[in-house]
Amino acid sequence: MQFRDFSLLVRDTKVRGFAEGLERGELRASRCVGCGAVHFPPRSDCPTCWSGEFTWEPITGTGRLITYTLIKVPPRHFAPDLTQRAPFSTYVYAPTAVGLVEMEDGLRVMGWVCGVAAQNLHVGMALTPKPEVLDDGRATIVLKSEGC
């Protein structure tokens, strides 16, 4: 089960700059030109002043895990290739964690947790959100531990 098979499909929206940042290895928040509010995930229109103009600001540093969930039966794009297994065999999936970290400035970033076994996950642990570009050119967000 790999996070590498999942991607965000936002290329054809007003938040295209977000996808372009991911492809360059940069995680970005949107800053409203009208009122200065910062949003992540980026918004296509500001919920405060309704401006549709934004600048992009990189999200850097380490956040603290505030919640997570374990996916025990992954969606198809996370599932291993089962065509190679023997008839009547069973396959036990390793749980995959999806977490939410809070950055120092209060922004919250959700992503696939990388490098931490499910039994070692705990609220408050430090994780660094980073974009990952997949083999097919799409991108996703990963929350990396120091060992990842």
Ligand SMILES: [Zn+2]
């Ligand atoms: Zn605004």
